[in-house]
Amino acid sequence: MRNVIGILLDHKTYVGIVQKQTGYEYIEHYNRAAKGLGLIPFYMCLQHVSDKSALGLCYDNDRYTLKRLPIPKVIHNRAMTLSPYLQKKLQALAKTSQVFNGQNRHDKLRVHKLLHASKGSASYIPQAMSYSRDHIMKAMNQFISFYVKPTNSSVGKGVLKVTLMPDGLxxxxxxxxxxxxxxxxxxxxxxxxxxxxxxYLIQKAVPLAMYQGRPYDLRVSVQRGGTGEWGVTGIAGKVAASGRHVTNLAKGGEAMRCEKLFLANGFNPELKREQVEKAALQIAESLSKQIPAMSDVGMDIGIDQSGDIWLIEVNGRDQRYQYKHLNLNKTFYRTYETPMRYAKYLLSK
Known part of the structure; x- marks a missing residue:
């Protein structure tokens, strides 16, 4: 079956496919995109992969069939492989298949260092340093406000914001x-x-543009498509909940169309979107030179009150649900279709 594309999922997501309980993964969009491209999606989890074959769910003729197939030649990784056992299994799988987006949890300090060394992307990176007590004291002397955040977490977990008050506290x-x-x-x-x-790392706080007194940033979906080149599939705003210092939807943030946010700050919506896309593509190009399998990311990009653009962090497994919140249904679908187009491109090579 030459047109089979593997889609690697977390075990919980995989076992929920038949019951349509797959959390943030909208499996129907993979199926629709694959059918339009003449591909057969084969849903897998690492726990059911052996040296040369995998037991998984094959979607063909509008139905799922449990099959054991040879390892697909191309696999799109949507699984989070944090344990040493799963990392070892993924590494073994990558020796027999082209696993794109294989590494999808990116250490924030490593990303900062890679981009800081890149001429084209360094200007988008806020100052940052590794965490230590000495570095905290240094940050207190240099910055009015800064974040202390885990180098390897997501959805805003464990993030502290430290700000100097007028009274010196x-x-x-x-x-x-x-x-x-x-x-x-x-x-x-x-x-x-x-x-x-x-x-942890310490990162200078960007004085984010505000919407109704609440800071916001942007989730920018940057993906490789049918030509193998990077493109921006969608942009959505995330506005922090009242009194909160993180914009993540999982932490009470509100999804909002970026054009509305740009207008509220007096930015030209078309021009600002163009500038954000240019920055996101430059960052993706820079990072993928160092992390070749990177192909599908969600960037958190901030705009400060002067209109300058800053990268906050890179998410290697974009959950994409901000577009569903905003009823941007075509964009939401394209975030699933684009990696399938890239998979077809890799298969053709």
Whole structure:
């Protein structure tokens, strides 16, 4: 079966396919895109993969069939492989197949260093450094406001925001708790207690543009398509909940059309969108030179109050649901169709 494309899912998502309980993965869009492209999607999970074959669900003639097939030549990775066992299985799979987006959890500090070394992308990167008590003290001397965030997490988990107040005290925001206002040493102790020796980084806070008194940023879906080139599939705004310091929808943020946000800040919507797309494509090109399998990412991009563009972070497994929230149904579909077009391109090579 030459036209089979593997789609690698988390075990929970995989077993929920038949019951249509697949969380954020809208499997029907993969099926529709594959049918239009003359492909057969084969849904897999690493737990059911052996050296030369995999047990999975093959979608053909509008129905699922449980089959054991040879490892597909091209696989789109949508699984999160955090455990050493799953990482080892994924590495073995990549030796026999072209697994694109194989590495989909990107260490934030590594991404910062890679882009900082790139002439074309360095201007989009806020100042950052690895976490240590000495570096926190350095940040307090250099920045009015900064974030302390895990280098390897998502949806805003574990992020602290530290801000200098007019009276010289420090406000520390953590999760959805009431902000702490502390002197320097107690603030340092509080931050250290939350970090608990885990890998964190310190990043200068971008003074984000606001909507009705709440900061917002943009989720930009950047994907390789049918020619193998990078393109921007969609852009959606994320506005922080009142009193919150993160914009993630999972943390109470609100999805909003980017054009509405641009207009509220006096930005030309067409020009600003064009500038954001240009920045996102430059960043994707720079990173993929160092991480070749990268092909499907969701970038969090901020615009400051002066209109300058900043990369906040790169998400290797874009959940895409912001477009569904906004009824941008064509864009939502294209975020599934585009990687299938890229899979067909790889298969043809």
């Amino acid at each position: 420090w406000e520390v925001c953590w999760s959805n708790k009431e902000p702490r206002v502390l002197e320097e040493q107690p603030a340092l102790d509080f931050i250290e207690a939350k970090v608990k020796g885990q890998p």
